Amino acid sequence: MDALNSLMDGFGTALSPINLLWAAIGVLLGTAIGVLPGIGPAMAVALLLPVTYGLEPTGAFIMFAGIYYGAMFGGSTTSILLNTPGESAAVVAAMEGNPMAKAGRGAQALAAAAIGHFAGGMVGTILLVALAPKIAELAVDIGAPDYFAIMVLAFIAVTSVLGSSRVRGLASLLIGLTIGLIGLDQMTGQQRLTFGTLELADGVDVVIVAVGLFAIGEALWVAAHLRRTSGEAIPVGRPWLDKGDVKRSWKSWLRGPVIGFPFGAIPAGGAEIPTFLSYVTEKRLSKHKDEFGKGAIEGVAGPESAASASAAGTLVSMLTLGLPTTAVAAVMLAAFQQYGIQPGPLLFEREPELVWGLIASLFVGMVLLLALNLPLAPLWAKLLRIPRPYLYAGILFFAAVGAYAVGGEALDLVILLVIGLIGFGMRRYGLPVLPAVIGVILGPAAEQQLRRALQISDGSFTGLVNTPFSVTVYAVVVLLLAWPLINKLIKRGSSDREDQDQDQDRTVDA
Amino acid sequence: MTTTTETPESPESPESPEVQPEPRRSWLKEHSELGVCALLLALGVLVLTDALTMDVDITQRGPIGPKTVPLVVGVGLLVIAALLAVDVLRGGHGEAEGGEDVDLSEPADWRTVLLLAGVFLATAVLIDPLGFPIAGALLFWGAAFALGSRRVDRDPLIAAVLSLLTYVVFNNLLGVPLPGGPLMGVL
Numbered sequence: 242m243d244a245l246n247s248l249m250d251g252f253g254t255a256l257s258p259i260n261l262l263w264a265a266i267g268v269l270l271g272t273a274i275g276v277l278p279g280i281g282p283a284m285a286v287a288l289l290l291p292v293t294y295g296l297e298p299t300g301a302f303i304m305f306a307g308i309y310y311g312a313m314f315g316g317s318t319t320s321i322l323l324n325t326p327g328e329s330a331a332v333v334a335a336m337e338g339n340p341m342a343k344a345g346r347g348a349q350a351l352a353a354a355a356i357g358h359f360a361g362g363m364v365g366t367i368l369l370v371a372l373a374p375k376i377a378e379l380a381v382d383i384g385a386p387d388y389f390a391i392m393v394l395a396f397i398a399v400t401s402v403l404g405s406s407r408v409r410g411l412a413s414l415l416i417g418l419t420i421g422l423i424g425l426d427q428m429t430g431q432q433r434l435t436f437g438t439l440e441l442a443d444g445v446d447v448v449i450v451a452v453g454l455f456a457i458g459e460a461l462w463v464a465a466h467l468r469r470t471s472g473e474a475i476p477v478g479r480p481w482l483d484k485g486d487v488k489r490s491w492k493s494w495l496r497g498p499v500i501g502f503p504f505g506a507i508p509a510g511g512a513e514i515p516t517f518l519s520y521v522t523e524k525r526l527s528k529h530k531d532e533f534g535k536g537a538i539e540g541v542a543g544p545e546s547a548a549s550a551s552a553a554g555t556l557v558s559m560l561t562l563g564l565p566t567t568a569v570a571a572v573m574l575a576a577f578q579q580y581g582i583q584p585g586p587l588l589f590e591r592e593p594e595l596v597w598g599l600i601a602s603l604f605v606g607m608v609l610l611l612a613l614n615l616p617l618a619p620l621w622a623k624l625l626r627i628p629r630p631y632l633y634a635g636i637l638f639f640a641a642v643g644a645y646a647v648g649g650e651a652l653d654l655v656i657l658l659v660i661g662l663i664g665f666g667m668r669r670y671g672l673p674v675l676p677a678v679i680g681v682i683l684g685p686a687a688e689q690q691l692r693r694a695l696q697i698s699d700g701s702f703t704g705l706v707n708t709p710f711s712v713t714v715y716a717v718v719v720l721l722l723a724w725p726l727i728n729k730l731i732k733r734g735s736s737d738r739e740d741q742d743q744d745q746d747r748t749v750d751a
Numbered sequence: 752m753t754t755t756t757e758t759p760e761s762p763e764s765p766e767s768p769e770v771q772p773e774p775r776r777s778w779l780k781e782h783s784e785l786g787v788c789a790l791l792l793a794l795g796v797l798v799l800t801d802a803l804t805m806d807v808d809i810t811q812r813g814p815i816g817p818k819t820v821p822l823v824v825g826v827g828l829l830v831i832a833a834l835l836a837v838d839v840l841r842g843g844h845g846e847a848e849g850g851e852d853v854d855l856s857e858p859a860d861w862r863t864v865l866l867l868a869g870v871f872l873a874t875a876v877l878i879d880p881l882g883f884p885i886a887g888a889l890l891f892w893g894a895a896f897a898l899g900s901r902r903v904d905r906d907p908l909i910a911a912v913l914s915l916l917t918y919v920v921f922n923n924l925l926g927v928p929l930p931g932g933p934l935m936g937v938l
Binding site: 406408409415426436461462463630633637638641645658665668670672 | 784791802815816827874892913929930
């Protein structure tokens with residue numbers, strides 16, 4: 242029960258007054274961000290990256306994790322009351338939650354969502370405590386070839402699993418890798434893509450790239466298409482549940498994490514797929530199938546629980562392997578790099594206070610979030626009235642603060658704007674932003690590990706695949722790449738089961 | 752399940768090609784995504800040129816020097832530019848990103864975007880001579896104005912308070928130095 246002892250130490254860290262304060266700030270900001278339209282957790286953490294220059298790592302990561310979990314909570318509020326999901330993870334909550342609110346059961350929908358997030362987050366974090374040290378132990382011997390394999394997996398997963406078009410995902414990844422190349426080569430000091438300028442020799446700071454793509458790009462994109470009429474939130478009282486609601490919801494709350502946690506841990510797009518799968522599952526298992534689409538409480542409880550559990554799963558991959566599976570994890574990885582900390586199996590040995598403090602703070606944050614959201618949901622909904630010009634002007638303002646804080650250079654603001662315009666163009670033409678960010682963050686590290694691995698093997702390319710770990714990871718990569726093909730073959734092979742498949746498709750479409 | 756922000760009920764798949772017989776004039780508009788291919792192509796050429804003109808020391812160890820990865824990325828960019836061009840010409844479309852404040856039914860409002868970019872550039876120019884509190888306040892007010900806020904009484908006040916507060920939090924509490932400018936010299 243080593244993990245339990247470490248966790249107890251972690252609580253010692255997390256419950257210190259200053260870290261409690263960071264957790265509280267994190268969950269408050271996170272909830273606000275989740276409720277607010279146009280600003281997601283990845284953008285929020287990116288905008289807050291400059292605090293890493295002044296704050297010690299434990300406090301910063303406790304705050305970031307609070308934002309991540311808080312945004313999950315807050316996102317469902319907007320979905321339910323306004324039918325406009327604050328986050329992609331909360332899309333499903335709108336499907337049953339909004340009809341419930343329209344039928345005057347908004348309070349119950351909010352409560353089912355909040356308790357669902359609490360249950361999912363708790364179960365997910367307990368699984369994190371149980372699994373993460375084991376995975377870290379298994380992976381503790383991994384070396385350069387293995388790290389390179391993980392990064393290749395991240396590149397492939399982020400381009401071929403997410404988004405609708407592989408070509409566009411790859412284009413985005415290559416743009417990111419190109420930005421990552423700018424500056425001095427880490428191993429030889431060779432200038433690359435600097436065009437002889439001194440300012441570019443240090444490379445483009447990852448903070449500027451993340452803020453530019455997530456914040457400036459998004460703000461400009463929204464500005465070009467700003468909706469002039471915004472919907473009215475449905476007024477709602479204090480969330481509560483009666484006995485019948487609880488009886489219908491509790492199984493859904495517990496089923497959610499089973500679906501959400503594993504999907505968060507693999508690079509499959511975070512909470513989007515698991516919330517949807519959870520919705521379909523709840524619909525199939527429900528005794529009130531006729532209520533689905535008109536406001537079934539199970540359809541809120543299950544997916545919301547899955548969403549929070551997926552956040553915990555995401556942290557498993559990020560902390561134990563350094564593999565970011567969502568945009569938030571990618572930006573948190575950038576924060577680790579700012580501190581010169583390498584997330585991965587050794588993190589649990591080298592930075593036990595940071596890791597266990599962070600994990601313990603998740604439990605603390607969850608309790609804070611439940612206390613904040615259950616009684617205060619109507620208050621949070623008032624945030625929706627913030628005038629849009631202020632909201633997006635504020636995003637631009639804080640983006641400028643962040644970029645300037647990196648090095649005190651006015652030129653960084655110009656670079657930020659240029660990257661923001663790239664982000665704008667990417668949104669216009671359907672290039673996903675996440676692969677570019679992953680390319681910038683992991684590209685230079687991947688190159689270094691590749692060259693290190695080949696130096697160890699004296700130039701032989703077998704040095705890249707000489708460990709069981711790397712071979713396993715490459716097998717997964719091949720599987721991902723071949724997936725569309727395999728899928729086609731399976732579908733063709735099982736034509737006799739077509740009726741059943743069609744039946745499933747219909748359920749998914751509904 | 753593929754695009755993030757679409758309404759879940761939308762029945763058509765986001766990849767469904769929309770080839771419409773349009774007059775020639777709008778052909779370029781329909782296929783403006785080819786511009787993305789051109790940019791990727793240009794970027795690829797740039798990366799390759801830079802890599803090929805590098806003079807690398809011979810003393811490197813291992814088969815991979817500072818040139819290798821740029822060469823791979825450069826070639827990758829060229830290949831992707833070509834693949835994307837094929838996709839676009841076959842009728843493929845990148846789905847413009849939706850969002851809760853995004854109304855894609857209206858044409859893009861370029862005036863606002865240009866105004867915002869201008870305000871941002873002005874901030875980059877002004878931040879060193881004027882200091883952060885003033886330049887930041889001008890940025891917020893200017894951006895809010897560009898986005899359509901016209902409250903002459905409220906906007907500058909909010910901008911000033913926000914900027915000053917941020918300055919104090921970052922400069923004094925978090926220890927991230929920001930330039931105070933002449934204003935802080937006076938106070």
